[in-house]
Amino acid sequence: MNIAQISSLTGRGAGLLAAMIEAAPLLSVAEFQEEASDHLLATGRETKSGSGVRNEGDTANRTAVTPDVTPRKLRLYSREVAVDNVRRQDAIRGVSAPQGLKNFYDNQLKVEALGIAEEFQDEALAGTDTTNGGGKYRMLGFSEFIKDANAAGQTSRFGFSTSDLAAMNSQLSLKLDTDANKSAFVEALMKLIAQVPGANAILVNPNLSARMTTIGKQLGAAGESVTSFGTKVKTFDGKALVELPTSAIPQNESDGTNSDCTSLYVVRFAEGTGAAFTTNSGFLFTDFEETSQLPSGIARLEMFVNLAVLKRNAVRRMSRIRL
Numbered sequence: 001m002n003i004a005q006i007s008s009l010t011g012r013g014a015g016l017l018a019a020m021i022e023a024a025p026l027l028s029v030a031e032f033q034e035e036a037s038d039h040l041l042a043t044g045r046e047t048k049s050g051s052g053v054r055n056e057g058d059t060a061n062r063t064a065v066t067p068d069v070t071p072r073k074l075r076l077y078s079r080e081v082a083v084d085n086v087r088r089q090d091a092i093r094g095v096s097a098p099q100g101l102k103n104f105y106d107n108q109l110k111v112e113a114l115g116i117a118e119e120f121q122d123e124a125l126a127g128t129d130t131t132n133g134g135g136k137y138r139m140l141g142f143s144e145f146i147k148d149a150n151a152a153g154q155t156s157r158f159g160f161s162t163s164d165l166a167a168m169n170s171q172l173s174l175k176l177d178t179d180a181n182k183s184a185f186v187e188a189l190m191k192l193i194a195q196v197p198g199a200n201a202i203l204v205n206p207n208l209s210a211r212m213t214t215i216g217k218q219l220g221a222a223g224e225s226v227t228s229f230g231t232k233v234k235t236f237d238g239k240a241l242v243e244l245p246t247s248a249i250p251q252n253e254s255d256g257t258n259s260d261c262t263s264l265y266v267v268r269f270a271e272g273t274g275a276a277f278t279t280n281s282g283f284l285f286t287d288f289e290e291t292s293q294l295p296s297g298i299a300r301l302e303m304f305v306n307l308a309v310l311k312r313n314a315v316r317r318m319s320r321i322r323l
Contacts, residue, residue, distance in 0.1 A: 001031065001032050001033075001034070001271065002030070002031065002032065002228060002229075003017065003020075003021065003027050003030065003032055003282055003283060004017060004021075004229070004282075005032075005282075006032045006034060006279060006282035007281075007282030007283045007284070008282070009282075009283065009285060011287075012106070012109070012285070012287060013283070013285035013287070016109060016110060016113040016283075016285060016301070017113075017283050017285075018229075019110055019113060019114065020113050020114060020116065020117035020283065021117075021229050021231065022231060023114045023117055023118065024114075024117035024118055024120065024121040025121075025231070025233065025242050025243060025244065026120075026121045026124055026203070026242060026244060026248075027117060027120075027121070028227040028228075028229050028231050028233065028242075029200065029201045029227060029233070029240055029242055029269060030124070030269055030276070030277055031269040031270055031271050031274070031275075031276040031277070032271075032276060032277050032278075032279050032282060032305075033271045033272065033276040033277065033278050033279070033308060034278075034279065034280060035072075035074070035278040035279070035280060035308075036074075036280055037073065037074045037280060037304065038071065038072075038073055038074075039071075039072055039073075039074075039278060040069045040070065040071055040072070041069070041070045041072055041158060041278075041308055041310065042069050042070075042159075043070070043158050043159040043160070043310055043311070050063075069159075070157065070158050070159055072278065072306060072308070073137075073306065074278060074279065074280060074304040074305060074306050075123075075127075075137055075138060075139035075304070075305060075306050076137075076302070076304050077116055077119055077120060077123075077302065077303045077304075077305070078300065078301070078302040079112040079115060079116055079300070079301045079302070080112075080298050080299065080300050080301070081105065081108050081109055081112055081288075081298070081299045081301075082297070082298050083105060083288060083297040083298075083299075085297065105288070105299075109299055109301070112301050113283075113285075113301055116283070116301050116302070116303055118245075118247075120303055120305065121244060121245075121248055122245070122247045122248045123138055123139045123141055124139070124141055124142065124248070124277070124307065125141045125142050125143055125203065125244060125248040125249055125265075126141045126143055126144075126247070126248055126249075126250075127139040127140055127141035127144060127307070128140075128141070128144050129141075129144055129157075139305060139306045139307060140157070140306060140307040141307065142203070142265050142267075142275075142307070142315065142317070143249070143263065143317075145157060145165070145307065145309060145315075146165055146168045146169050146265075146315065146316075146317040147165070147169070148169055148171065148253065148263065148317070148319040148320065149166065149169070150166050151163045151165070151166040153166075154166050157309075158308070158309055158310065160309075160312060164312055168312070168315065168316055168317060169316075169317045169318075169319055170188065170192055170316065170317065170318045170319070171255070171318075171319050171320045172185065172188055172318050172319065172320050172321050173255060173320045174320075174321065174322065175322035175323065176211055176215075176321065176322065176323055177322075177323070182215050185215070185321070186215065186219065186221075188318065189264075189266075189318065190237070192266050192316045192318055193237070193239065193266050193316075195266075195313060195316050196266045196267070196268050196313055196314065196315065196316050197268070197313060198268045198270070198274070199239055199266050199267065199268050200239065200240060200267070200268055200269055200270075201239065201240045201242050201266075201267045201268075201269060202236060202239050202240065202241050202242065202264055202265070202266055202267075203242050203244055203249065203264060203265040203267060204241060204242070204243060204244070204249065204262075204264045205243070205244060205245065205246050205248070205249040205250070205251060205262055206243050206245070206246070207246075207251055207262065207323055208249075208262050208264060208321060208323065209234065209241055209243040211323055212236055212241060213234060213236075213241070216236050216237070221236055221237045222234070222235070222236065223235040223236075223238065225240060227240075239266075249262060249263060249264075249265075250262065251323075253319065253320070255319075255320040255322075258322060260322055260323075261319065261320045261321060261322055262321050262322075262323070263317055263318060263319040263320075263321065264317070264318050264321065265315060265316070265317050265318075266315065266316045266317075266318070267314065267315045268311075268313075268314050268315070270314075272310060273310065273311055273314075274309075274310065274311060274314040274315075275307070275308070275309045275310075275314045275315050276308050276310075277305050277306065277307060277308065278305065278306050278307075278308045279303065279304055279305045279306075280304055281302060281303060281304045281305075282303070283301070283302075283303055284300075284301070284302040284303065284304070285299075285300070285301055285302075286298075286299060286300040287299055
């Protein structure tokens with residue numbers, strides 16, 4: 001499900017979600033999978049074993065399968081806007097300009113909604129699955145799930161071994177400043193996309209997005225599409241080129257010598273068969289009128305969410321890209 005389908009909002013909440021989708025493009029392409037606050041994710045093999053060919057009377061090829069079950073938790077992102085009762089009484093009794101007050105708090109709600117969206121988007125890539133400096137648990141992000149490292153530097157998750165995870169990362173180690181290097185990059189990217197059947201998004205930062213758009217125009221591979229929410233998105237070879245801020249995908253990653261590298265992520269967003277974000281809420285919005293708690297009225301905006309990758313061929317990272 002997309003974020004609107006799983007959130008099922010109307011009225012003011014739907015309007016806030018629309019603003020969030022416009023501000024955080026990851027929300028326009030991501031898939032969300034409904035799971036409990038504590039849940040189990042089962043991963044298994046993606047490749048067949050042996051041959052299915054048989055003669056009449058033979059037994060069929062049988063494979064005993066056992067799921068690899070991983071316990072996971074949703075991470076909590078919550079914000080509130082409070083209205084003191086003295087202001088609410090003005091609006092209720094009509095002793096001041098209630099429309100002006102409503103507009104003011106509508107704007108404040110939008111600020112907090114965009115804060116939730118932008119924080120989710122950053123954490124979806126850069127989240128460490130550990131506590132921050134304040135002891136609050138962060139969600140798992142793609143860059144932590146697939147580190148720019150060999151097997152010894154990976155952390156086994158979702159039943160994938162450290163060798164599996166190391167194989168999901170491809171170190172380009174090229175600077176895209178010559179025609180030869182740009183051609184080598186495109187070839188490497190096409191091979192990487194082929195490793196993700198049904199890939200529907202390439203996640204990049206603005207700097208790499210600009211370079212890839214230039215390369216794409218030269219090759220006739222640049223285009224534009226419209227998401228299910230009606231928002232425009234650039235494409236590269238038909239895949240959505242999702243531009244995320246450097247707070248999500250930085251430009252200062254290191255290759256051991258240079259500290260001006262970045263990464264891209266080729267993703268198949270799909271419930272159960274790809275990468276998705278587990279949630280029991282989507283975007284959850286509780287309006288002022290529903291949570292009047294004297295002496296204040298409180299509106300609450302929340303997302304309970306985490307990353308899930310359920311297939312080895314759901315995501316690939318290309319690291320050590322210089323511009």
